[in-house]
Amino acid sequence: MSATKEIWILGAAGRIGRGVAVDLSARGFKLVLLGRDRARLLELAGTIGGEPRIVVAGSVEAIAAEIAQSRPAVVLNAIGPFLETALPIVRACPQGTHYVDIANELFAITALLGLHDKAVATGQCLVTGAGFGLLAAESVVMKVCEGKPPAARVRVDTVPRIDGSDIIGPTVAATVVEGFATGGRRYEDGQLVRASIGGDAEHLTMPDGSTAVTGAAPSGELEAAQRASGAPFVVAASSEAPTRPMARVVVSALAKLVTWRVLRDVLQDRLARLRLDPPAKKSEFSWARARVQWPDGDIREGWLRTSDGMVFTVKVASEVAARLASGGSRPGAYTPGALFGPELAEAAGGQFVLDRAAT
Structure with a gap:
């Protein structure tokens, strides 16, 4: 010690x-x-x-x-x-x-x-x-996969709610800007491959009836979900990812700019002060979902409900x-x-x- x-x-x-x-x-x-x-x-x-x-x-x-x-x-x-x-x-x-x-x-x-x-x-x-993001996604995958063989496909989605302030903040901003710089990723055939940030958009309805749109993001949930499930195909998505066409065009342009350190710092500072758009029907909870498919065709879904993501x-x-x-x-x-x-x-x-x- x-x-x-x-x-x-x-x-x-x-x-x-x-x-x-x-x-x-x-x-x-x-x-x-x-x-x-x-x-x-x-x-x-x-x-x-x-x-x-x-x-x-x-x-x-x-x-x-x-x-x-x-x-x-x-x-x-x-x-x-x-x-x-x-x-x-x-x-x-x-x-x-x-x-x-x-x-x-x-x-x-x-x-x-x-x-x-x-x-x-x-x-x-x-x-x-x-x-919130990594543990929420990882834990619900682990629960859904309990007692099951390695999965074939997994999709995890996180929908955080932030009370008191909808400002993104410096830590989340740093994560987002780093995502711009590295680009999107997903698992295919057990290998990390490039993917479009905000792609694979999906409209979710949470168990409480609230709704949100999530898109793929290069987050830690991707690695955690793959390790927890053993699945060769994994997508990690978030309601914080840009899913609208114009937003995705902007992200693509930013990805080319943030390789410059000065521009990256400026963008991170500006982004930290932005406010998040609320879900279409705002929930009083934060949610994480895992949708897991096995080689035999069985598909199961599970959710984790938490309070404010922070x-x-x-x-x-x-x-x-x-x-x-x-x-x-x-x-x-x-x-x-x-x-x-x-x-x-x-x-x-x-x-x-x-x-x-x-x-």
Whole structure:
């Protein structure tokens, strides 16, 4: 184990980081709040109590140096884009220090999962994707596939609801811009292949009667669903993907521009302040759906219902960090469902709606 029992929260002054800090403080964990803005960190520290320590660091390099010196029990990373922050921070974690992030960029997820053998050798547990999109999709696939052989085809859809603010925010914006840069992906014959962002559009009617349109997106749900199901054909879609023809034209144009770092930063900043269009018939819940087909032609569908997507992400990240700090893990690199099973989604407040035959 590490030299201290501290849980470090990177990006503690942000919306997710703040929520995690409040939750973990209430559970009695010793926290270190790290961010760029000392005033905001001090305000948060005064709000949650428990005398958390404050660390101000303005770059990934500075964050990594602080972590390497202090040997925390757990590092919770809420700073995107995770394709840029995750690996340097993981490499800085001393032997025995565990790591969790809320990433959902496809290649950030696969890069961290690629460290499995190294994490086993160093006694570390690395968990990536501890948030609404990935865990919601992954867990409902796991539930639908329980007791079944490997699937033939899977489609997962996520429809988040965000209370209090419909602004996209910097972390989600970083994920979206990274998606522009890398382009769409899907699984065909067991291989990742290029696909159109916003393609495979589908009109969904959720179990509560609300509706939404989802389109393909290069998200972490794609990798998690493939691993959970064993299916060679997988599509991951979201209500946040651009499905209208003009929006898809704009995304195609942006994909050529965001290879330039300056333009990428400008776009990310602008996007973070945009507001999301609500679903056609807005639900009071966030939803994830899995539609699974097996080689014998059997098709099943399942749903996971949660509250606000941000609130669910806070609960998932907090629960994972708490379990890691308490010794409830094993060495290696995992998605949250792969490590803790679909019951983690229920522990975070989700409810499964299963046993729905699909046509």
